[in-house]
Amino acid sequence: MSSLRIRDLLERKGDPLQLEPLTGEAGLDRVIPSAEASSPGLVLAGYTQRFAAHRIHILGETEITYLASLDGSGRRRSLETLFDFDIPCVVITKGQEAPAELLGLARAKGIPVIRTKLKTAEFYSRLKPFLDDAFAPHTTVHGSLADVFGVGLLFLGRSGIGKSECVLDLVERGHRLVADDVVHITRRGNDVLIGRGHELSRHYMEIRGVGLIDIQALFGIRAVRQQKRIEVVVQLEDWDAGREYDRTGIEGQETKVLEVALPLVTVPLNPGKNLTVICEVVAMNHLLRYGGVDSAQAFNERLIRRMAEKRQLQEYLEEDYE
Incomplete structure (x- = not known):
């Protein structure tokens, strides 16, 4: 406090x-x-x-x-x-x-x-x-925060993995920067997290090899916003060939920030992966789930129905003695 x-x-x-x-x-x-x-x-x-x-x-x-x-x-x-x-x-x-x-x-x-x-x-x-x-509980994390289709995506990962570059690409595609490098997070009520940038570095980004850039000056006022509710955490990781990654999304991951549970999407990075489009899909998929449409669950139910239909057909054929 x-x-x-x-x-x-x-x-x-x-x-x-x-x-x-x-x-x-x-x-x-x-x-x-x-x-x-x-x-x-x-x-x-x-x-x-x-x-x-x-x-x-x-x-x-x-x-x-x-x-x-x-x-x-x-x-x-x-x-x-x-x-x-x-x-x-x-x-x-x-x-x-x-x-x-x-x-x-x-x-x-x-x-x-x-x-x-x-x-x-x-x-x-x-x-x-x-x-x-x-008086709200608050914390500071090393990451980037962007507004993608109205969904607040908090990007986390080791230093140099490409968080800022990903957000820069999202801004170029019409989305909005909230904070880069340092994200101040405040909890409002029991389940709402609001993220904002440091007042000195607000709307600035550090791109390795280029330096500091002013997003508002480059892309205009539409490319930035002061704060945004954090709704999904995107964890960027180096590709590990020996690790099993979630390929269906049926059992969603979660992480906690200030005791608030947030959906967690882990994205393994390897050369050639279109990270920007993946992040847009993460945001759109969150909006679908918020609207009651769970693609992974719907596919799972469809698969179970098809398996049940095949089983019924197999049982019918096995019992057909004509």
């Missing part, structure tokens, strides 16, 4: 979320320990059981109106109940004025108070994807 400071939130999402710190530098280096945000309404009313203090706490119009309905001493007691907890920060929505007692207690405790002009529901909806991404 990543660590995220309040300062990071302001720097990265300050403009999109229209964030304005009301307590200056106080508490900006506090760590946000959770990807969740919630309202502390019940705590302000005095109910503190099961309070999730580790979340970002948002005061909307309802909470601010409630505080305004209290007299000075009641408002202070209510806010003291909240600030007795070690909360990361408080966010006030809809550009509302912060009660003086809130700002005073926040400064004393070193807890930042931030204001946004966004409505509460809109702020929640914009903040949550950012927090989910910041």
Whole structure:
């Protein structure tokens, strides 16, 4: 799990979320320990059981109106109940004025108070994807990622085996580069993996003998994309004459990345093999399976039916005594 400071939130999402710190530098280096945000309404009313203090706490119009309905001493007691907890920060929505007692207690405790002009529901909806991404499990792999017919193919294999050259050929055929050499992978939810390139090398490729090339400059904006869901892993390997390779595809292989199972296609390489077309077929075959058509399974069922028909014919002929 990543660590995220309040300062990071302001720097990265300050403009999109229209964030304005009301307590200056106080508490900006506090760590946000959770990807969740919630309202502390019940705590302000005095109910503190099961309070999730580790979340970002948002005061909307309802909470601010409630505080305004209290007299000075009641408002202070209510806010003291909240600030007795070690909360990361408080966010006030809809550009509302912060009660003086809130700002005073926040400064004393070193807890930042931030204001946004966004409505509460809109702020929640914009903040949550950012927090989910910041706290999502992630890893980095050495490989290449391409969008082929809308399918995210992650190419893995030893250095120099031809991953970049394969993706370059795919781009020339109209497909799209996502990342080359270094692929940052983030898990969203339980079963979605999103891959993207490093921000410095994005849209660049290293081709041995040629050097670094800018795919966007060479092929145009249509040849690149910022990120893509990873759906199939293509493992490129040197041909091994002594190894048995899958020739039917009935028993599909799988591999796990960040505990997410992905289809694995192992492609042995030898001179003359048209790797680019094979990768296009891998993508199209995945789309067929996603649509409920499994070519290998259909052929297997057809073969079993034919064998059964021949067996029935053989039994009939054996029992024909005329």
